[in-house]
Amino acid sequence: MKKEKNVNYYPGRKRQPYVFEKMIKGKRIARCFSTLAAANAFSKKFFANLTGTDSDSLCFDVAARATYARIKEICGDFDPIEAVLFWKRHGRPKAVSVPSIPECFSAFIAWQKASGRSHGHIRELVLAGKKFSSKFSGKNLYDIDERDLQNWLLSFSDLSPRSIQNLWTNTRNFLSWCKSARGWISRVPEIDTRLLPRTERKSVEIWSFREAAFAMRFIEQSYPALVPHYALRLFAGLRTSEARKMRWEWIDFEKRTILVPARDKDGSRVCKTGDDWLILPTFLPDNGETVFSWLTCYRNDTLGEHVPAPYTKAKVKISKSCNWKQNVMRHTFATMLASYNHDDGKTILATRHTNTQTLKRHYKGVNQTIEESAAFFALRPDNRQLEFKI
Numbered sequence: 001m002k003k004e005k006n007v008n009y010y011p012g013r014k015r016q017p018y019v020f021e022k023m024i025k026g027k028r029i030a031r032c033f034s035t036l037a038a039a040n041a042f043s044k045k046f047f048a049n050l051t052g053t054d055s056d057s058l059c060f061d062v063a064a065r066a067t068y069a070r071i072k073e074i075c076g077d078f079d080p081i082e083a084v085l086f087w088k089r090h091g092r093p094k095a096v097s098v099p100s101i102p103e104c105f106s107a108f109i110a111w112q113k114a115s116g117r118s119h120g121h122i123r124e125l126v127l128a129g130k131k132f133s134s135k136f137s138g139k140n141l142y143d144i145d146e147r148d149l150q151n152w153l154l155s156f157s158d159l160s161p162r163s164i165q166n167l168w169t170n171t172r173n174f175l176s177w178c179k180s181a182r183g184w185i186s187r188v189p190e191i192d193t194r195l196l197p198r199t200e201r202k203s204v205e206i207w208s209f210r211e212a213a214f215a216m217r218f219i220e221q222s223y224p225a226l227v228p229h230y231a232l233r234l235f236a237g238l239r240t241s242e243a244r245k246m247r248w249e250w251i252d253f254e255k256r257t258i259l260v261p262a263r264d265k266d267g268s269r270v271c272k273t274g275d276d277w278l279i280l281p282t283f284l285p286d287n288g289e290t291v292f293s294w295l296t297c298y299r300n301d302t303l304g305e306h307v308p309a310p311y312t313k314a315k316v317k318i319s320k321s322c323n324w325k326q327n328v329m330r331h332t333f334a335t336m337l338a339s340y341n342h343d344d345g346k347t348i349l350a351t352r353h354t355n356t357q358t359l360k361r362h363y364k365g366v367n368q369t370i371e372e373s374a375a376f377f378a379l380r381p382d383n384r385q386l387e388f389k390i
Contacts, residue, residue, distance in 0.1 A: 116269035
């Protein structure tokens with residue numbers, strides 16, 4: 001007797017050697033029988049009852065039926081339905097269904113803006129989009145492979161290693177969004193990052209106590225409306241974007257807590273890490289008396305509003321006497337806190353790092369004496385200043 005389709009004979013199975021096997025949408029269906037007749041009967045009944053997932057659901061017109069017949073000829077013993085479904089899952093989309101590369105990048109940037117990303121991040125994405133579009137404007141998005149991306153990144157001899165790394169990070173995020181959110185590409189090309197220029201890790205640069213005192217005294221005398229912004233950054237460790245978006249209602253003077261919510265009422269992002277961040281007084285020396293003394297003495301209506309123009313003028317004037325680098329105020333806070341309490345757990349909670357590696361890599365190598373860190377956290381407004389000799 002001739003075997004029906006998908007019926008196999010396994011001599012090692014003594015009691016039920018005839019097995020019907022079939023794959024439907026990745027799921028294996030198997031039935032065992034002692035005789036060939038029973039297996040053939042089950043096979044005929046199985047294929048007769050197939051509806052919905054068989055050829056009828058894929059063949060809608062004459063052209064589709066002809067395509068199905070052609071695939072069946074090519075597949076041979078393979079299931080043509082599974083072959084078509086595999087092709088639909090992993091096949092490249094049509095070129096007409098994917099917008100041009102500038103249009104794809106514009107859609108990605110618009111999505112990032114709607115997500116509430118910072119202006120600096122959007123600016124970096126715009127620059128990455130211009131570089132990417134100028135290089136691959138004549139190609140389809142799904143035709144760009146690893147070699148193209150590798151050669152493109154290595155062609156920027158005028159950029160620093162850090163800039164090239166950031167360019168690749170933004171480009172990879174863009175490609176991941178094209179794959180997961182829009183389905184414009186079937187996979188994200190991955191390059192060997194070991195071939196990219198390496199950035200030499202340098203220790204962070206911070207302010208000394210005298211530099212921090214000079215900056216706060218200058219702001220206090222020349223731009224008093226900006227004192228809350230600087231106090232939150234220097235004595236609570238807030239990032240620049242977080243301090244600019246703070247509201248007075250997020251600061252509880254009785255409980256001595258500062259809330260940095262993930263998003264404000266408008267939906268724009270506030271906390272950089274994406275979750276609510278509650279700064280408790282137990283994280284800070286003297287229960288946060290330093291930052292709250294500055295906030296109390298200079299409470300005004302500017303916090304939460306657009307940062308005024310003198311903000312940049314103050315930065316320029318302070319930088320003439322202080323070593324002003326990126327995130328220097330947050331780095332100063334973290335270093336002084338680590339030197340003051342010698343408690344890695346409190347420092348991590350106050351700065352909201354995820355592990356001790358960041359603390360050891362950036363702040364442990366910056367030496368500060370306990371006297372200088374104590375004087376830093378004793379820095380008060382001019383009418384409440386304590387005298388410390390260092």
